[in-house]
Amino acid sequence: MTAAYVALEGGHVIEGRGRASGTARGELVFTTAYTGYEESLTDPSYEEQILTFSYPLIGNYGVREERFESDRIHPRAVLAKELTEDVAEWLENEGVPAVDHLDTREVVTDIRDGGAMKCGIAVGEDVTEEDALAELEACKTMSEHTEIGAQVSVDESVVYGEDNDGDTVALVDCGAKGSIVDSLVARDATVHVLPHDANAADVESVDPDVLFISNGPGDPANYENAIGLVEAFVEDTPVAGICLGQQIVAEALGGTTEKMTFGHRGINQPVLDLESGQVVMTTQNHGYTVADPGDHLEITQINVNDDTPEGIDGIEYDVITRQYHPEANPGPEDTFDFFDDVLAMADARQTTAVPADD
CATH class of the missing domain: 3.40.50.880 (Class I glutamine amidotransferase (GATase) domain)
Structure with missing residues (x-):
């Protein structure tokens, strides 16, 4: 199983299953949408954010380009309880790190209680917790993204x-x-x-x-x-x-x-x-x-x-x-x-x- 680490603001690190490799940093947020994952992932408003899907299965009706809202995926990384192969392959092809086999209920509760927070992601064969923490350390707030x-x-x-x-x-x-x-x-x-x-x-x-x-x-x-x-x-x-x-x-x-x-x-x-x-x-x-x-x-x-x-x-x-x-x-x-x-x-x-x- 490909290693995957999610470092949350405050230093807590969660381990999951890597579905698309890479490192990323961004503001951790969640969506409650149970459909429309293609529209969400291509929505430019998710730029510089890490998107958590609260619905447990993402990708159950495939990936169709005619549903896209722009020409690329905008979240810096994606978290889910379970991603289908179609969505995982799409994220991998676009170079967007993805992690599943997470307790997304816990992640969403953390965001709900503590607010949207800085986050670092590291996914790959040889990554460590320290790689995710390094991404977290380099993460900016949304207001700091002036351009x-x-x-x-x-x-x-x-x-x-x-x-x-x-x-x-x-x-x-x-x-x-x-x-x-x-x-x-x-x-x-x-x-x-x-x-x-x-x-x-x-x-x-x-x-x-x-x-x-x-x-x-x-x-x-x-x-x-x-x-x-x-x-x-x-x-x-x-x-x-x-x-x-x-x-x-x-x-x-x-x-x-x-x-x-x-x-x-x-x-x-x-x-x-x-x-x-x-x-x-x-x-x-x-x-x-x-x-x-x-x-x-x-x-x-x-x-x-x-x-x-x-x-x-x-x-x-x-x-x-x-x-x-x-x-x-x-x-x-x-x-x-x-x-x-x-x-x-x-x-x-x-x-x-x-x-x-x-």
């Missing part, structure tokens, strides 16, 4: 839906899931995916009907360019955001954000709409949240479990953001209408901007 946006963003603008006749969206790519683009294109939008460090001139060249800030990994305070774009365009252009995008919008408009203890990651997070009283189930993956929306934004939806903000709208600006993933890959599908609301906001702005005929 994380560059690791997950496009390098230059890419256009999707060029032949569409609907609204034009400038999507600032801070680690966008592919299904966000797909959801907008399916609604006849033309989507210009811009780098995370795009400037005002880049956005102006698109002449967008909506400025859209994507999901992504890390501390929202490190995305200074995206914050600046919201500040620059919010008075004249509708603004939308998902996940990290909600946090960036709040930072830009006078709100504050904070690190959560262990975050929300899974496909079963209940969200209450404060106006309608309706509760929907949502997909989520984030470790930061809006602490205070400030004076220009109002909270419209909250998490049923801990009352953290899940939806924020503008008070005097055309702004709509969601902390969860309305594109809902891998599910559930309760919140698809968010994209309709975003484009309707843009259409309403265009209608009011056109003078009525005499």
